[in-house]
Amino acid sequence: MTLILAVFGMVIVALGTASVYVTWATDSVVLQEGEIADRSYRAPRTETFISELRTEERREEAYNDSRNIVLRDDPSVAPDQISDLNSALEGIDEIRAGEIDDDEIEQIHSLAEGLSDSQADSLLELNEVAWERVRTEAVRLLDEVFEEEISAEDVAGVRDAMPQRSDPQMSASERNLAVALARPYVRANVEVDEEATIEAREEAAADVEPVMMTVQAGQIIVREGDPVTRYHIEQLEYFGLLSPEQTWDQFAGVVGLLSLVTLAMVLYLGKFAPDVCRSRQLLLVALVVAVPLVAGRFVLVNEDLLYMFPAAAAIMLLAILIDFHFAVVVGGFVGLYLGIVSGSMFEIAFVTILAAVAGAAVIWRAERTVTFLFAGLSVGATTFVAASLFHLMEGNLDMPNAGSLLVSSAVNGALSASLTFLFFSLLGTMFGITTHLQLLELAHPNQPLLYRLTREAPGTYHHSIVVSNLAESAAERVGGDPLFARVAVMYHDIGKLMRPTFFIENQANRSNIHDSLDPRSSAQIILDHVADGVRMARKARVPKPIVDVIEQHHGTTLVKYFYNQAVKSGEDVEEADFRYEGPKPQTKEAGIILLADSVEAAVRSMSQSGSLYEETVDEAAGETVKRSQLDRIVDGIIRDRIDDGQLDECDLTIKQIEDIKGIFISILEGVYHPRIEYPESTRTARGQTASDVATAESN
Template identity: 35%
Template sequence: MGKILDNAYKYQSLTYKYFLYLVSVALIVFFFPKGGKFKYEFQKGKPWQYENLYAPIDFSIKKSDIEIADEKQSLRNNKTDYYTANVSISEGVKADFQREFQNTFTTNNYTSRQRQRLLTAGLSVIDSLYKSGIFEDLPEANTNILVKNNEATQLTLNDFLTLDLAKQMVSPMLAKKNVSSLNELVNLVQRSLRANVFYNESLTEKALLEELGKISYTRGEVSAGRLIIAKGEVVEAENFKMLKSLKEEYESELWQGNNYYFIILGYTILVALVLVMLFLFLKRYRNEIFKNNNKVTFIFFNILVMVLATTLMVKNNESYVFVVPLCILPLVLKNFFDARLGLFVHVLTVLILGFVVPNSFEYIFLQIIAGIVTILTASELYKRANLFISVGQITLIYIIGYFAFHAIHEGNLDNIEWMLFGIFVLNGLLTLFAQPLIYIYEKMFGLISDVSLLELSDTNSKLLKELSNKAPGTFHHSLQVANLAEAAANEIGANAMLVRVGALYHDIGKMDRPTFFTENQVTNVNPHDDLPPRESAKIIIDHVIKGIEIARKNNIPDRVIDFLRTHHGTTSVYYFYKKQQEIEANVEEDDFRYPGPIPFSKETAILMMADAVEAASKSLKNPTFLMIDEFVEKIVKGQMQANQFLNANITLKEIEVVKKILKQKLTNIYHLRVEYPE
């Protein structure tokens, strides 16, 4: 049992990677749209590269989304408007007219015969006006139907009578009846009239929906065995529609029965192969990342986020697939790791998405080109303008690529989908979200970016300000080391910003007891004179531990703390070791040795060299070119002989370059000049 637990503990890192790999493959396949994959690739305007294709099944030729949308719009433009007549209103109008008539045309002024004649004429006019009805509004559609007493009657434009028009017709209609007292009667009839025909929106909409439901989504049938396209024939409008319809029908039928399991198996194998390539790349070329499960998880997490976002977009509306800002992936990975890894992961992610996106060749081509542009242009993201410039170039690449593909497919620049330009611009705007996303990832995964390094390098920050106040000599030493190390890192292609920040913080532990370090002693009084060498050595060695404690309290990132841990490696405090030997014969050198670890990267190795050289250079008196050259060679050679660079991925050639830069910088610091002959 104990052996099993030991093996489990020993291989826990590898076990976690296997688990992460299996979960990632399962999730990606689960995200994929549920459908088979047509085995032929074709593009409009290009020749058919396969053998003659005959219809394997009966299928319908489907209309395009644009054709269906045009048909629907045509129905909406020519829809039938329904109006409803309220019969009770016309009866009420006649009742109101008769009541007012009795008050207006009294028996004192008119005879019974006159009054009857006028009343009959008025009612006759009202009946005539309400024969079709008086409409509230003028119609908008060409076809109109009046529903009256549950009977529908089709109307022409001449049948429409609005309230204003009805009032204008009263006078001539009464004049034709030759009645006297015309003005009083005209006014009375006009006052009584009210609209009784109203637009029925619900009935109109119901009828429109019925018409829309009758639209056919196909334009004919293709029987099995019919030749669809011959080898070498150009894929044009008609056969393109047949091929597209066959593809949709084939993929929908393929995802049935036992085929389901074989399709899942196929997707699983392909996705598994892609992710194996990623593991092999990390193992062979980025072993330090491969060993760090946190970083591996970060990379896989980003791949899963991009696959999920893209597949969701494909499922909901594939026309907006380019809205997903896929270039955030190489942008973020380059920021935290390097350009080569960022591009490699981007290409693998695009290959995975090529299984599910429409027009996969176009998509893969555009996304890979955009990813390359991202890698080439996005640098120093802590400078805000750089991100905007890079995003602008990415957007331009998308637009130019779309123009090129459109010209190939259509043979002209007609029917350009201008909406896609808006999609590309939106993609660019979403890519700008990389900046806050980097900050979020820093907190989630404990990583560090150039933006954070720039903030940490500010000498007005709280911790560096405290260092300059408590240990001004150490602060000045740290600045000098930062300048030396940054110059050396730039020369060999290391992370100069990281080295500079590590150099600024590497001696913060000296704040605890600053006067015990030579650079902070302003008088000739040395506190070590009153202490045994062993205790003095312990104080010197403890500044590493104290520095790590101070850094953790101030939330300094682990990558910066690595410089505090390694800047002395496992070297010894040689001065106090020798003094202790003068007191006692048998002295263990390990008691005077720093706890380590030794440097494990180019950056930490550079800092060790720069720190030792700068600190020891203070002992030089009247330095010359030769003296500086021998001095630097001696210090670095001693570190190499002590095996301090065994774990650092720095070559002998790079060490020689670092030494050359250190010599040049020290020469500048001491203002050495060439001695001219007398």
Template identity: 40%
Template sequence: MNLIVTGKNRGKRAPLLGVQPFKGANTELLLKVVIGVLAYVSVFAIMLAAVSPKRYDLKVGDIATESIRAPRDVENKIATQRRIEQAKQSVAPIYRLNQDVKVETVEEVNRIFEEIRIVRGLANQRLKEWEEKQGAALPQQRPPGGEAAREAQVQQDNEASQSKGTGQKDIYDAAKGEIDYQQVFDRQFLEQLKGRISVELSNDELLACITADEAEISQLQERLIEILINLLDLKIKEDNLLEAKNTLRNEVLTLPISSDLRLVGTTIGLTLLKPNMVYDHEATEAERQKAAQNVEKVIYKKGQYIVQDGQPVTEEQIAMLKELGLLKDELFDVPLVVGLGLLILVLEIAGMLYIHYFEKELADQPHMFILISLVVCLTLGVSYGMSVVNQYLMPVAMSALLLTVLIKPRIAFFVNVLLAVLVGIMTRGQLGVVVAGLLGGMTGIFIAHRSQQRNGLFLAGLGASATSMLSTAGYELIVSGSWWAALRSSLWGGGSGVLAAVLAVGTLPVWENVFGIITPIRMIELSNPNHPLLKRLLREAPGTYHHSIIVANLAESAAQAVGANGLLARVGAYYHDVGKLNRPYYFRENQLTSENPHDKLNPTLSTNIITSHTKDGVKLAQKYRIPKAIQDFILQHHGTTPVIYFYHKAKNNNRDVKLDDFRYTGPKPQTPETAIVMLADTVEAAVRTLPDPTPGKIEGLIRKLIKEKLEDGQLDECHLTLKDLDSIATAFKDVLCGIFHERVEYPDVDLKEERDEGDDGGH
């Protein structure tokens, strides 16, 4: 519909419901919030029903009765976790070389041998004390110097033992040639000695350390250090420590020392040998985490089979079905619900912001929000139903056609874009549907914008159908490359445009009646002279009918001059005086004779008859289902102006009469269009009374009448500016001068006589 532009509300639209915007700002804001919430919930419910997949009653081990595809990409988390664990286990432990272990091991070997030497000294001291106590000259320790020396010592010891006699047992064992140190060093003393050595040695190993030659002790110390260093240089780990100990044992056992002392070396070496490759837990875990991050997730793509018909359901499959919200025991698919809610919220906010900043004339009309919401919900609901048949059959263009006619093309275009996004979500990202809906709706808007008859909507639907067919065919050729698939889909796309047109034309009267909207198509229908009420006006009140035609011409021209709705002003003028049908001959334009019925009535009764035609007109309009916007013209075209003729007539009889008693009940004109019809009605009737209607007289009278209406306050509520009134006066003058133009006075000629004279001259 065209914008109504006036002085104070330039760019604003007249209330389409025939009612004024809500007065209370808080009430209006609350109403908008309620409408927004209800619209959001409705759209969300439709979209959720459309995108929610079928749900199944399954558990692990059940045999699937049908194959189940993934409605979107989903991760097999169990399989992915298994891959991650395998990747972590494949990472070898990381070790770092601890150089301190070698140094500490050498120092520990040296310290132990120092302790051994201290123990040897204590043992020698104890042996000397024992010898002194026994008074016998016995060897302090095993003689150093090799096997020959030992054998000589044994021989000497045997002889000494024999010289003592055989009456008692001695610590010197002649058979062995050794001192019985078990007799010399008691258990308590041995325990004291072992406590001084860091390594735990047996009694035999301790005695071996005490009785060994110093040269052998030093040799063992040097070779043991050498063996340990060589083994540590090979980088010992925890897992090959046993192998290193076996190597140490073998090498020590090959040393050229006594067997007892080899055992001592083995014990010391095995005790001190430890890994010098230390496990780096942090570095190992870092590498394992890196390996885990590089693991490719196990993803089931959209459309891929999760469960096969006739196969048992596994734990992994149940987990994926649960994540997708495909199991009946699950409440819903949380990502799906949250994502859908966010998208719809963003789209609704975008629509509200668009209206607030670019369509401010709608922002003051909450009923328009209701209308838009209902059209969107109806389009989505029908589209959801049609998507079951074929996704290209969704009549997205229906909202574009309806909103173009009911409100304006720009709103229709913006809503069409939002709906194209929503149907794209509804079809889970089918770009072909989005393109067809968007382009088809745009074509429908272009054609419907210029349509002034209902069959124009069918043409707009056919245009949308053709566009959808072409865009669908093009998209399918790009995607599938199949001529047959493109042809099949394009036919469905063409059906969507036809369906949109049928639904738009079929529901348009409902929208017009429920919301009281008078569309251009409806106004064209109302302006048809064959309308029953206009035909009755022509038959029963011909003077009023012709008066209304002239007023309509004046009103349309003036409305277009100030940017108001010219078509609305014309149609309103056609019907503004239909109330005179109740008593047509009480109005001067319908009196065919000089007799005036008001001459027999008192002025008050005549005034009541005259002023009642506005209310009578509204009743007739309601009877003939004339829209509320046109009824406003009938009720407001006189405002509260007084019936001056009968007021003066009454005043001549009674000086106490009040002017307010002779006024119309109103209300005053509320829109520029109703105010223009008021002025046109007044001007047309007055100009008829001019005896010599020259352009100057006509313009002077027009401006005088407009000034009177302005001074009487009749134009206070219609938002017309002084500049608008000047433009209106100019437009009235141009139209009326064309009607009451001067004519050439034709001479009185007798055509028969002239013809006869012509015939005589010819002979």
């Protein structure tokens, strides 16, 4: 168990540490650009500071200013382009002279790309004087254009502006021809000097003065509901209004506190809840502790969600599935965990513990679904009252705050109740725990096995009802689960359905079948009803805790009557052959049921045989009175079970057993009280044989 608890503790600390580290490493960013501000942020003081963002923007603008681009001339461009134009014009001269026989239009297009078909036709139709004017104008235009610096970005604009440069004395058609001939030869005649440009840009950026910002105390930096810009974030970071800077010392302190709380919880579990540690329930505890611990670290950093976090659901689940008192203690540890990881240690721990206890107190023995609603209301109301008192202490409880607290508390209660309702059945099935709502469903008389008992074994059913009353009252008296005890009793003898008439309570007025059987066969039939009941319960998917009670309700007791009969017959008898296989009762409820079953069977048998009350003469009164043998019978049965070691493995104390005995006697006196005998009444039960009584006591 020590190893299991050590692993449990290490897992909890590891999960807590991981969640703290993840949020600790990212806590410096609360608001991001583009988000909507969840509240208004005001400057706590007046400050003048350098705005790095605005300064950098100014420097980028200066750096990228086109005036900082340094160009250098390429002197070869103009002569080359003019030479190419002259060559093209000479080619056109040859075409016009008719010295080339190929298609003239095609030839002109190959020499002058800018000409359309109609312009090519016009060019061929020009007389020599007009052609000379066009030719001269084309060269002049290109030469004039190259007198200016033309960058690559300027080429298109220069070409488009060439018609405005043409000679207005010429006809429009001639000017268009000149422009069309010259335009394709316009090229950039300068290029960027990269080194000089970079130097000029860097110098311009360096000359920019830092941008100073002045923010007055109380000035709103970003207003609630406005989109957050990077300028807002810069100012919030400068004033320290985002999450405070975390340090490794703080991280180590948080982890240390988590470890101390976990150590305390492990010590509690090992000392006061060993049964939980030895079962799958420890996994359930780990789950309901780890989930709020991890989720709380991410949720509780947001003040608006502080009182909405449904931590009470975890404790309410433990109260339903395990035990109220256990859940309250674990709830204290969960509250401490949340206080540590949220940074609001006392307040959140206090509110969480109070709300969890309030919810668990209402829901721990939920027998109706409406109980979940009441538990949610209890959680919400407790959260609101406790949180309001804290705000009142801090002097900031006003109507808006109270309204916000009311909404948050209501959400908390609703979520806690909803999560508990959604998961209690699932977790109960996963961890082998039977809830009260399941027990109530199992107790319905229309359940197949119980219905069969009423039809096929009515005596056993009646016996189970009486025993269930005994067990329920006793369990309530000694702090057990009375509902579980009552329902488990209703199923404890279902194995008798395999051979109902072999059990005395179902024989009515018929003769006892065991009178015709040998002791070993009779004993085996009696013993088999336990194993038969276990098989039937498992087949019907009865919850394991009830199956365990069926298996344990006789422990390893001896079927004394048939054992003694076998000994008297001279057989070679092994006592173990006449004992139930067990195991002995492992829980308080199973131990109570073992005692209640044995006591009720014995008292019923004695009542039917007429020997439950002894007639004695009261000399003082001069009359015959009946004195009950209940005390002696109940005490004898219980003492026999104790001496036989049947209660050694359950956690019933001597004091509790005495209380149980008192409860049994009180109830049985009401059930088997003496009745008035009328002369005409017949007492068929007087005809019971010794084997009838013994058979009843054995089953």
